[in-house]
Amino acid sequence: MTVSLADIDLSDVAFWERPMAEREAAFALLRAQPAPLRFAEPEVGFALPGPGYYALVRHADVVEASRNPEIFSSGRGATAIHDLGPEFGEYFGSMINMDDPRHARLRRIVSRAFTPRMIGHFEDGVREEAARIVDRLIAAGPGGDFVTEVAARLPLKVICDMMGIGAEHHRTVFDASNVILAGEDPEFIQEIDRSGETLLSAGRRLQDLVVSLVAKGGDNLITSLTKANIDGEKLTMRELGSFFILLVVAGNETTRNAISHGLQLFTENPDQRALLLADLDGRLPGAVEEIIRLASPVAWMRRTLTRDHEMNGHLYRKGDKVLLYYWAANRDEAVFTDPYRFDIRRPAGDHVGFGGPGPHFCLGAHLARREITVMFRELFTRIPHIRSAGEPDRLRSSFINGIKHMSCEF
Numbered sequence: 001m002t003v004s005l006a007d008i009d010l011s012d013v014a015f016w017e018r019p020m021a022e023r024e025a026a027f028a029l030l031r032a033q034p035a036p037l038r039f040a041e042p043e044v045g046f047a048l049p050g051p052g053y054y055a056l057v058r059h060a061d062v063v064e065a066s067r068n069p070e071i072f073s074s075g076r077g078a079t080a081i082h083d084l085g086p087e088f089g090e091y092f093g094s095m096i097n098m099d100d101p102r103h104a105r106l107r108r109i110v111s112r113a114f115t116p117r118m119i120g121h122f123e124d125g126v127r128e129e130a131a132r133i134v135d136r137l138i139a140a141g142p143g144g145d146f147v148t149e150v151a152a153r154l155p156l157k158v159i160c161d162m163m164g165i166g167a168e169h170h171r172t173v174f175d176a177s178n179v180i181l182a183g184e185d186p187e188f189i190q191e192i193d194r195s196g197e198t199l200l201s202a203g204r205r206l207q208d209l210v211v212s213l214v215a216k217g218g219d220n221l222i223t224s225l226t227k228a229n230i231d232g233e234k235l236t237m238r239e240l241g242s243f244f245i246l247l248v249v250a251g252n253e254t255t256r257n258a259i260s261h262g263l264q265l266f267t268e269n270p271d272q273r274a275l276l277l278a279d280l281d282g283r284l285p286g287a288v289e290e291i292i293r294l295a296s297p298v299a300w301m302r303r304t305l306t307r308d309h310e311m312n313g314h315l316y317r318k319g320d321k322v323l324l325y326y327w328a329a330n331r332d333e334a335v336f337t338d339p340y341r342f343d344i345r346r347p348a349g350d351h352v353g354f355g356g357p358g359p360h361f362c363l364g365a366h367l368a369r370r371e372i373t374v375m376f377r378e379l380f381t382r383i384p385h386i387r388s389a390g391e392p393d394r395l396r397s398s399f400i401n402g403i404k405h406m407s408c409e410f
Contacts, residue, residue, distance in 0.1 A: 003029055010055055010323075011042040011081070013184045016398045024340060027328040030057045035314045036322075041081050044195065050082060053302070053321035057328035059335045059352070064311055065303055065324055066356025072303035072322065074360060075099040079399070081302060081323070092180075092203060094246035100359060107363065109228040110243070113162065113221050116366050122161070126370060129157050130378040137408075138383065146388065146408035150379075151259035152252070155371050159251030163244065164213055164220030172209060176202040177249045183397025187404060203245060210244040211237065221247070247364075253400065254297040255368045259375055260392070260403040261295035262287075267387040269342045276344055277384055280377060287344040288372045292353035294342055296327040299401050301355065326352045327401060386410040 003025040009015055015023070030037060036056055041049040056062050065072040077083060078097050095106040112118065133153050137144065152174065160170055179202040182188035189195045213222045214237075225240055235243065266273045276283050305320040316322070330351050331339040337346075354362035362368070379386055389409045395402030 011039050056322050057325045059329040059332035062324045062329040063356050066358040071309050073306050076304040078301050094242040126374050130374045134378050142409040146406045147260050152256045155252040155255035162221050164218050164222050173248050176206050177253045181253050181400045185396040206245045207241040210241050255371050257297040257402050258295045262291040264388045265342045272344050289348040290344050293330045293351035296330050296353050299327040300325045383410045
C-alpha cells in the first residue's frame with residue numbers, strides 16, 4: 001500500500017474512515033520520518049482552533065512522554081485536541097484532565113475499588129452475567145448484533161453495579177456514553193454544528209443521574225466517593241459528577257470495543273482461534289493482551305508542554321500540544337516483530353493499549369482484562385466457532401477505535 005505524506009491529515013475525520021491497510025501504511029510512514037509532524041487542529045463548532053499539535057506515533061516517544069507528566073501535562077486537557085471552555089469542565093473536568101498532586105489524591109480515592117483483590121470479590125457475578133449473555137445469544141440464534149447483544153452488555157452491567165446504578169438506568173448510561181465518545185459519527189451526533197450542545201446534554205443526563213444516586217445512598221462506589229476526604233475537603237458535586245462520568249463512560253465503552261475487535265480478530269485469523277481452543281486457560285491471558293494491543297480502543301491522548309524540552313532529537317516548545325497515538329505506537333516495527341500480525345503467543349508487556357507508563361495508566365486495566373477474559377472463555381467454551389459476519393460498522397472517530405455494530409454467526 002503506497003501512501004504519501006500529502007495524503008495524511010490526522011485532523012480530517014475522513015482519514016479515519018479509510019481502509020485499515022491505508023491507515024496502517026500512513027502511520028508507518030509517519031513513524032519513519034526523522035521528526036514528528038505537526039497538524040492543524042480540526043475545525044469544530046464549539047471551540048476555536050488552536051496552534052496545532054505534534055503527532056507522537058513512535059513507541060519510544062509515547063512512553064517517554066507518559067513517564068514525564070511534569071513536562072507533558074494533562075492539566076490543559078487530555079481527551080480533546082482543543083482547549084475547551086469552562087462549561088465542558090463542569091461535566092468532563094475529571095482527574096484524567098489533571099496533574100499531580102491533585103490527580104494523585106483523587107486517583108487514590110477510587111483506585112482501591114479497581115485492585116485485583118477487590119475485583120476478585122465480584123468475580124462470580126461477572127461470570128454469571130457472562131453466562132446469561134451467552135444464554136440469550138444462543139436463544140436468539142445467529143445473525144444478531146454482537147456489539148449491542150454481547151460486547152456491550154458485560155462491561156455496562158459491571159460498572160453500573162459498582163456505581164450503584166439500577167438496571168432501569170442502564171440505557172441512559174449506554175446512550176450517553178455513545179454520544180460523549182461519538183466523535184463525528186452521525187448515528188449519535190445528528191447535527192455536527194451543534195455537537196457541543198449534544199455533548200453537554202449527555203453530560204447533564206449523567207450528572208442528574210449521579211445526583212439521584214447520592215440521594216439514594218447505599219453500599220457502592222458513589223457513596224464511597226461522597227464520603228472521601230482529600231486534604232480535609234470533600235468532593236464537590238461538580239467534581240463527583242465529572243468523576244462519575246469518567247468512570248461510567250470509560251468503564252463500559254472501551255472494553256466493549258476490545259471485545260468486539262477480539263471477535264473480529266479471531267474471525268480473520270482462524271489459526272489463532274485454533275491455538276486458543278487447544279489450550280483455552282493457558283493462552284487466554286496472552287490473547288487478551290494481543291487483542292488490546294491491536295484494538296487500542298483509545299487511539300490517543302493529548303498532552304501540553306510545560307516548558308521547552310528535547311525528546312528523541314526533537315525540540316518541543318512550552319505550550320506545544322502533542323497527541324500520544326497509542327494505536328500507532330502499538331504497531332511500531334522497532335518494538336513489535338511483524339506488528340500487524342495477530343499473535344496470541346506474542347510476549348506481553350510492551351503494548352500501550354492501556355496508556356503509557358506513568359500516573360495516567362488506565363485505572364480500570366485489571367477490570368478490563370477480567371471482563372475480556374471471562375467473556376471469551378464463556379463464548380469459546382460454549383460456542384467455540386462463533387465468528388463475525390460481514391464488515392463491522394465502525395465509529396467515525398479519531399479518538400475511539402470503535403465498532404458500533406457487527407453481525408455474528410455460529
